[in-house]
Amino acid sequence: MAELxxxxxxxxxxxxxxxxxxxxxxVLFYLAPLFVMLSTSFKSLDEIRTGNLLSLxxxxxxxxxxxxxxSACTGIECGGMAPYFSNSLKMMIPAVLISxxxxxxxxxxxxxxxxxxxxxxxxxxLIGTFLPFQVIILPMAQVLGMLEIEDSTTxxxxxxxIYGLQFTTLFFRNxxxxxxxxxxxxxxxxxxxxxxxxxxxxxxxxxxxxxxCLIWQTTQIWNDFLFGVIFSSGDGQPITVALxxxxxxxxxxxxxxxxxxxxxxxxxxxxxxxAIGGKYFVRGLTAGAVKG
Amino acid sequence: xxxxxxxxxGFSLSRFADTILxxxxxxxTVLACLIGFYAFIGWTAWLSFTESRLLPRYEWAGFVQYIExxxxxxxxxxxxxxxxxxxxxxxxxxxxxxxxxxxLDQKIRGEGAIRTIYLYPMALSFIVTGTAWKWILNxxxxxxxxxxxxxxxxxxxDWIINPDFAIYTVVIAGIWQSxxxxxxxxxxxxxxxxxxxxKAAQMDGASLPxxxxxxxxxxxxxxxxxxxxxxxxxxxxxxxLVMALTGGGPGFATDLPSxxxxxxxxxRGQLGLGAASAMMMLFTVAAVVMPFLYSExxxxxxx
Amino acid sequence: xxxxxxxxxxxxYGDTHILKGIDLEIDKGQFLILVGPSGCGKSTLLNMIAGLxxxxxxxxxxxxxxxxxxxxxxxxxxxxxxxYALYPNMSVKKNIAFGLEIRKVPKAEQEEIIAxxxxxxxxxxxxxxxxxxxxxxxxxxxxxGRALARNPTLFLFDEPLSNLDAxxxxxxxxxxxxxxxxxxxxxVYVTHDQIEAMTLGDRIAxxxxxxxKQFGSxxxxxxxxxxxYVAGFIGSPAMNFIPVQLGEEGGxxxxxxxxxxxxxxxxxxxxxxxxxxxxxxxxxxxxxxxxLTDPESAHSxxxxxxxxxxxxxxxxxxxxxxxxxxxxxxxxTVARCHPRAAGHPGQAVTLVLDPTKALLFDPASEKRxx
Numbered sequence: 001m002a003e004l005x006x007x008x009x010x011x012x013x014x015x016x017x018x019x020x021x022x023x024x025x026x027v028l029f030y031l032a033p034l035f036v037m038l039s040t041s042f043k044s045l046d047e048i049r050t051g052n053l054l055s056l057x058x059x060x061x062x063x064x065x066x067x068x069x070x071s072a073c074t075g076i077e078c079g080g081m082a083p084y085f086s087n088s089l090k091m092m093i094p095a096v097l098i099s100x101x102x103x104x105x106x107x108x109x110x111x112x113x114x115x116x117x118x119x120x121x122x123x124x125x126l127i128g129t130f131l132p133f134q135v136i137i138l139p140m141a142q143v144l145g146m147l148e149i150e151d152s153t154t155x156x157x158x159x160x161x162i163y164g165l166q167f168t169t170l171f172f173r174n175x176x177x178x179x180x181x182x183x184x185x186x187x188x189x190x191x192x193x194x195x196x197x198x199x200x201x202x203x204x205x206x207x208x209x210x211x212x213c214l215i216w217q218t219t220q221i222w223n224d225f226l227f228g229v230i231f232s233s234g235d236g237q238p239i240t241v242a243l244x245x246x247x248x249x250x251x252x253x254x255x256x257x258x259x260x261x262x263x264x265x266x267x268x269x270x271x272x273x274x275a276i277g278g279k280y281f282v283r284g285l286t287a288g289a290v291k292g
Numbered sequence: 293x294x295x296x297x298x299x300x301x302g303f304s305l306s307r308f309a310d311t312i313l314x315x316x317x318x319x320x321t322v323l324a325c326l327i328g329f330y331a332f333i334g335w336t337a338w339l340s341f342t343e344s345r346l347l348p349r350y351e352w353a354g355f356v357q358y359i360e361x362x363x364x365x366x367x368x369x370x371x372x373x374x375x376x377x378x379x380x381x382x383x384x385x386x387x388x389x390x391x392x393x394x395x396l397d398q399k400i401r402g403e404g405a406i407r408t409i410y411l412y413p414m415a416l417s418f419i420v421t422g423t424a425w426k427w428i429l430n431x432x433x434x435x436x437x438x439x440x441x442x443x444x445x446x447x448x449x450d451w452i453i454n455p456d457f458a459i460y461t462v463v464i465a466g467i468w469q470s471x472x473x474x475x476x477x478x479x480x481x482x483x484x485x486x487x488x489x490x491k492a493a494q495m496d497g498a499s500l501p502x503x504x505x506x507x508x509x510x511x512x513x514x515x516x517x518x519x520x521x522x523x524x525x526x527x528x529x530x531x532x533l534v535m536a537l538t539g540g541g542p543g544f545a546t547d548l549p550s551x552x553x554x555x556x557x558x559x560r561g562q563l564g565l566g567a568a569s570a571m572m573m574l575f576t577v578a579a580v581v582m583p584f585l586y587s588e589x590x591x592x593x594x595x
Numbered sequence: 596x597x598x599x600x601x602x603x604x605x606x607x608y609g610d611t612h613i614l615k616g617i618d619l620e621i622d623k624g625q626f627l628i629l630v631g632p633s634g635c636g637k638s639t640l641l642n643m644i645a646g647l648x649x650x651x652x653x654x655x656x657x658x659x660x661x662x663x664x665x666x667x668x669x670x671x672x673x674x675x676x677x678x679y680a681l682y683p684n685m686s687v688k689k690n691i692a693f694g695l696e697i698r699k700v701p702k703a704e705q706e707e708i709i710a711x712x713x714x715x716x717x718x719x720x721x722x723x724x725x726x727x728x729x730x731x732x733x734x735x736x737x738x739x740g741r742a743l744a745r746n747p748t749l750f751l752f753d754e755p756l757s758n759l760d761a762x763x764x765x766x767x768x769x770x771x772x773x774x775x776x777x778x779x780x781x782x783v784y785v786t787h788d789q790i791e792a793m794t795l796g797d798r799i800a801x802x803x804x805x806x807x808k809q810f811g812s813x814x815x816x817x818x819x820x821x822x823x824y825v826a827g828f829i830g831s832p833a834m835n836f837i838p839v840q841l842g843e844e845g846g847x848x849x850x851x852x853x854x855x856x857x858x859x860x861x862x863x864x865x866x867x868x869x870x871x872x873x874x875x876x877x878x879x880x881x882x883x884x885x886x887l888t889d890p891e892s893a894h895s896x897x898x899x900x901x902x903x904x905x906x907x908x909x910x911x912x913x914x915x916x917x918x919x920x921x922x923x924x925x926x927x928t929v930a931r932c933h934p935r936a937a938g939h940p941g942q943a944v945t946l947v948l949d950p951t952k953a954l955l956f957d958p959a960s961e962k963r964x965x
Contacts, residue, residue: 019395026392027409030472033424034412040427052438053428106321113314121322128329130581132529134553134570136328138563139335142348162328165321182680182753185647190694190741191668193306194313200693204684223417225532230558240419244536247423256427263423267416274415278408281415282476306666 041065041261048256064257068265072258074245081265083235084242088222088269091153091238095160096217102161103168103213104206108198110169111176112184122173128166136163137230144231152236159231160221167220168213171284175209176202208280215277216284219270239266333574339567346561357568367569370547373459374576377548378527380463381470385523386516388467389474394504396475397482407479410472418469422536425465426452455545458538462530462546465537470526474519481515482508517584524580528573549573597659598623598781599644599749604653606639606805613639615805616653621783621798623658626775628796629785631828636805637785638753644783645751646670658748668697673742674751677758679734681726687737688722691744698745712740715774732763739774752784756791768794789829793817801825818952823961826881826954832918834954835887835928837880841873841955848955850880852923854905861901863950870955870964878964881954884918884929889936892916893947900947905930907938919944 040048041064042057070080110122140159149155179202187197203210228238237245243266247259274281343353361367392410396403413421428434431450439447451457485508493503531550538546540555549569557566599621606614614636621627629637642648644655646667655662662670673694681690688709695705713719716736726734735755742750752771756764772795775782786792792799793813800810801824809821820826826834839850848863848870866874893900905921905928912918917937919930921944930946938944955964 016398019398019400023392023395023400023406026388027406030409030413030468033421033428033468036428037424048433052441053434054438102321105317109314109318115311115315118318121318121325124330125321125325128325130525130577131329131333132525132550132570132573132577134529134531134550134557135336135574136332138339138348138557138567138570139332140328141558142335162324165324169321180676180678180680182676182678183682185642185645185667186674186676186680186741187682187693188310188647188667189645189672189674190745191697192693193309194317196697201682201684219415223419225417225419225535226554229535230554240417240532243417243423244419244532247426247536248539256430256433259423260427263420267420270415270417271412274412278411282411306668307664310666 037260037264041068041257041264043257045253045255045257064255065261065265067255067258068246068261072246072255072262073249074242075249077235081239081242081246081262084237084239085265087153087232087236088239091156091160092218092221095157095164095221096214098157099161099164099168099217100210100213103165103170104172104203104210105198106165106169107172107174107176108202110173111179112181112197112202113194122169125166125169128163129170133163133226137226141230152232152234155231156227156238159227160224163227164217164220167216171209171213171216172206175206179205208283211277211280212284215273215281218273219281222270242266336567336570339563340571342564344563344567346563348563353564357564360565361568361572364565366544366547367549367552369544370549370552373546374527374548376459377462377466377530378524380460381466381527382520382523384463384467385471385474386519388471389519390478390509392471392475393478393482394509396479407476410475412472413469414473416469418530418532419536421465421469422533425461425468426537429461452538453542455542458542458545462534462537466526466530466533469533470523474523477515477519477522478512481512485511517587521581521584525577528577528580549576597621597656598625599627599783600654600656600659601640601644602654602656604640604643604650604655606636606643606648606651613805614643614651617805617807619800619807619810621781623781624779626782626784626795626797628792628799629783629802630789630792630799631787631802631808633787635802637787637802640802641751641753641783641785644749645672645674671748672751673745673747673749674753675738675742675755677754679726679738679755679758681734681737681741683726686723686725687718687729687740690726690737691741694741694745708744708746712744715743716740731759732767735759735767739771743774743778748781750780750782752782754785754787757786757788764791771795790831793829801828803828819963819965820881820954821963823879823881823956823963826956826963830883832884832929832931835880835882835884835923835926836956837882837924837926837928838877838958839880839924841870841876841878843871843874850878852903853925854903855922857904859903861903861948861950862899863901863953863955867965873955873957873964877958879956879958881956881963882928882948883952884931886949886952887928887930887946889930889932890945890947891936892931892933893949899950901950902945902947905944905946907940907942907944909940910937912937919946921946 036053039055039057040053042060042062043051044061044063047058068080069082071078072080074081074084110118144155144158149158183201184197187201192200223240224238225240225244228241229244232238232241243262246262338350339348340357341352341354342349343351343356396406400406429449429452431453434449436447436449439449452461489507489511490503493507498506529550530548531554534540534546534548534551540547540551549572553566553569553573556562556569597620599619601617601619604614604617605612617640619627629640631637639648643650644657646662646665650663657670657672681687682693685693691709691712692705695708700708709722710719713722716739718733718736718740721729721733721737726737729737738755755771756767759767768791774780775795784795796813798810799813799816801808801816803824809816809825816825816829820829823836827836837852839852842849842851843866844862846865848866850861850863851858852861853859870878890900890902903923905923907919908922908927909920910917911920912934916931917934919932919937920927921930922928932944932946936944956962957964
C-alpha cells in the first residue's frame with residue numbers, strides 16, 4: 001500500500017522523470033567515447049580537422065581500418081596491429097586455459113581436501129590478489145633472464161599463469177565451499193578417487209564458475225599492459241603495447257582515425273566476450289572483488 | 293595408538309593417494325605463490341637496500357635508495373598526484389556508483405540494457421580507454437572544438453596539456469571506466485537487502501528517501517568497504533591509463549608512483565631506486581588493504 | 596562375530612578432544628543408533644567408521660577386520676547422508692550405478708541390481724530423472740537406493756531424515772525399519788532425535804561431550820537410564836526431576852513431596868543397598884509424566900499406587916491426554932492425565948504415582964541409585 005502511494009503523487013511522478021533523465025544522461029556519457037571512436041575511425045583526416053567529435057562521417061571510409069590492421073607504424077615496425085593481435089591470441093589462449101584448469105584443481109583441494117596448512121596457504125594466496133605487481137616485476141625480469149626464456153609469448157604465458165592463479169583459485173574455491181562436502185564423501189565411499197571425483201562430479205557442475213573464470217582471465221590477460229611492456233620485446237609484444245606505441249609514435253602526421261580504428265581492434269575481443277558472457281563477466285568482477 | 297598401528301593391515305595404496313595426491317597437485321601453485329609473491333617481495337626489498345643501477349648488485353647499502361627517493365621531487369610529485377587522483381577517483385567513483393545503483397533500483401524499464409551500457413568500459417583495456425580519451429580531450433580537435441562549434445567560442449579546454457589540470461583528465465577517464473563497476477557492486481548489495489526490513493519501515497511510515505538514507509544505504513557498509521578497497525587498489529596500481537593518456541606528462545605533471553617505478557626500474561637503469569619505490573607502493577597498498585583484510589578475516593572466522 | 600567393534604576410539608584436534616574413548620560392539624543384523632545433541636561427537640564417530648575422518652587412537656573393526664588404515668572404498672560400507680549427496684549431474688540411475696561402475700561390476704549385473712533396488716524402494720519411475728527434479732522424500736529414497744545397490748557389510752546413516760518435513764519423516768522412519776527387518780542388514784544410524792532413536796534402534800548409544808553415556812536396548816535406556824542426562828534426554832515430555840530427601844520405612848524408600856501447602860509422604864519401592872547409603876540426604880526423584888497420572892487412568896492392577904494432592908498450574912491438551920503441570924517441592928512437574936480428569940488452572944487434583952517405576956539419582960555424580 002505504501003509503495004502504491006509513492007507512485008500516485010505528482011511529486012513522485014516528477015521524481016521519476018528526473019530519475020530517467022539522469023540515467024539517460026549517464027548512458028550518453030558512457031556511450032560517447034565509443035561513438036566518437038567509431039565515427040572518427042570512419043572519417044578521413046581532412047574531415048576530422050573540419051568537423052568535430054560528434055559530427056558523423058560524410059562517407060564511410062575503411063582506409064583507417066585497413067591501415068590500422070596492416071600498415072600502421074608502431075615505432076619502427078610498420079605492419080599494423082595484425083601481428084600483435086595474433087601475439088595476444090597466442091599468449092592469451094594457453095594462459096587462460098592453464099590458469100583456469102589449475103585454479104579449478106586448487107579450489108577443489110582447498111575446499112574438499114583440506115590439509116594442515118591449506119587454510120594458511122589460501123590466505124597467502126588471497127593476500128596475493130592485493131599486491132601491486134610493481135613489487136614483483138624486478139625479480140621476475142631477473143628470473144626470466146636467468147632461465148634464458150627469450151620468447152616473449154612463453155614469458156608472458158608463464159607470468160600470466162602465475163599471477164592469475166590467485167584469482168582462478170579464488171573463484172573455484174569460493175564456489176566449491178558452497179557444494180556440500182558430503183558429495184565428495186559419498187563419492188569416496190562409492191570408490192571414486194581424487195581425480196575421478198573432480199572430473200566426474202565436481203567439474204560437470206562447475207560450468208558457471210568455469211565461464212566466470214575464462215571470461216575474467218581472458219579480459220585480464222588480453223587487456224594487460226604492465227607485463228606486456230616489461231616482459232616482451234620487439235615483434236613479440238601484445239596488442240596493448242603495440243597500440244600504445246602506435247598512438248604515442250611522434251613521427252609523421254598524427255592519424256587520429258587510424259589510432260581509433262586500432263583502439264577498437266584492440267578492444268574488440270573483450271567487447272565481444274562481454275557481449276556474449278556479460279552475466280558471467282559481472283559475476284566475475286563482483287566475485288573477484290568482494291569474494292564469496 | 294599402538295593398538296591402531298599394530299592391528300592395521302598393511303600399507304593401503306588408495307589411502308596413501310588420498311593424503312598425498314591433493315598436496316602433490318597443489319604443490320606447483322604453492323611454489324608459484326611462495327616464490328612469485330613472497331620470495332620476490334623479499335628480493336625487491338633486498339634490491340631496495342643496494343646500490344643497484346643498470347644491473348642488480350647485492351651488497352648491503354642501507355637506506356641510500358630510500359634517502360634518494362625521499363629527496364626526489366619527482367617522487368613527491370608522483371605521490372601527490374596519487375593522492376589527488378586516488379582521492380577524487382575513489383570519491384566520485386563511489387558517489388556516481390551509488391547514485392546510479394539507487395536510481396537503477398527503482399524498477400526502471402530497460403534496466404538490463406542500461407546496466408550493460410554502464411558496465412562495458414570495464415571490459416576495455418586501460419590503454420584503449422586512455423587512447424579514446426586522449427583523442428576526446430585533444431585541445432585542438434576534441435571537446436574544445438566541439439564547444440566552439442556549438443557557439444561557446446571563448447571556452448578553453450586544454451586540461452590534458454595543462455600541467456595544473458592534466459591529472460584531472462586521468463580522473464575523468466578513470467571514473468568513466470570504473471564507475472559502472474561500482475554501480476554493479478552497489479546494485480548487487482541493494483538487491484541483497486532484506487525486503488521485510490523495507491516493508492517494516494514503510495509500515496512505520498518512512499518515506500522512500502528516508503528508507504534509503506536511514507536504512508538501506510547504512511546497511512551497505514560492507515559494499516562501501518569493498519568498493520573502496522578495489523578503487524584504492526586500482527588507483528595505486530594505475531599505470532596503463534596514464535601511460536596511454538598522458539604518458540606521465542606534460543613534464544611530470546601526471547606522474548604516478550607506478551610510472552616512476554617503471555621508468556627507474558626498467559628504462560633509466562636505476563634498479564635500486566625502482567625497488568625502493570615499489571616497496572613504498574606495497575606499503576601504500578598495505579595501509580589501505582590491511583584493515584579491510586583484517587575485518588574480512590574476522591568475519592570469516594565468526595561465520 | 597562382531598559386525599562392528601569400536602575399541603577405545605579417541606579423536607582429538609590438538610587439545611580439543613572430540614571423542615574421549617568410545618567402546619561399542621554390535622552383532623550382524625543389529626541396528627545401532629548413535630544419539631545425542633549436536634556437538635556430542637556422534638557424526639565424527641560415524642565418519643571415522645566410514646573412513647572419512649582419521650582415528651586419533653583406538654581401533655575400529657568391521658566384520659572382525661581392523662579398518663583404521665583403510666580408505667572408505669575398501670571398508671565395504673555404504674552411507675546415506677543428511678543432504679542426500681546425490682550427484683547433481685547424473686540421473687537417478689547413474690547415481691545408483693556410479694559405485695558399481697567404479698567397482699567394475701559387469702553391465703548386465705548392474706542393470707539387474709538397479710532394477711531390484713528400484714523395485715524395493717519404489718523408485719522405478721524416477722530412474723531417468725535428475726536429482727533436482729525430485730522431491731525431498733524421493734531424494735531420500737534414491738540415496739538409500741545408492742547405498743543398497745552396493746550390498747555392503749555395514750550401512751551408515753547420517754541423520755537421513757532431518758531434512759524432511761514431519762509427516763514424511765515418520766513415513767520414512769517406518770520404511771527404514773521395514774527395510775532393515777526384511778534385508779537383515781547391519782546399520783549404524785546417527786540422529787539427534789530421541790524418538791527416531793527409540794523407534795528404530797536395537798541398540799542405542801546415548802552420547803554427550805564425546806562420551807557414551809549409556810549403551811543398551813531402547814527399553815533398558817528408557818526404564819533404567821544410567822544417569823540424569825540419559826533420563827532427561829530420552830522420553831517426551833521429559834522426565835520430571837524432583838529434589839527430595841530420602842527416608843526409609845519398613846524396608847522401603849520414602850520421600851516427602853510438598854505441593855506448596857501440605858507435605859505428603861510417598862512410599863517408593865524396596866530400598867536397595869545403594870539407596871540406603873543416601874538415607875537422610877538429598878537425592879533426585881525421577882518420575883516420567885506417564886507414571887504420574889489421575890487415579891482413573893492408572894493401571895488398576897497396581898496395588899501400591901501412591902496418591903498425592905496438587906494444584907493445577909497449567910494444562911496442555913495433546914488430544915489423547917492432557918499434560919498437567921503442578922508444583923512439587925518447588926519444581927514444575929508434568930503429569931499425563933486423561934483429558935476429563937485434567938481440571939483447570941487453580942483447581943486441586945489427585946494424582947497417583949507408580950512407585951515401582953520411580954527412579955532415584957545421586958545429585959552429585961548424577962548416576963542412578965540402582
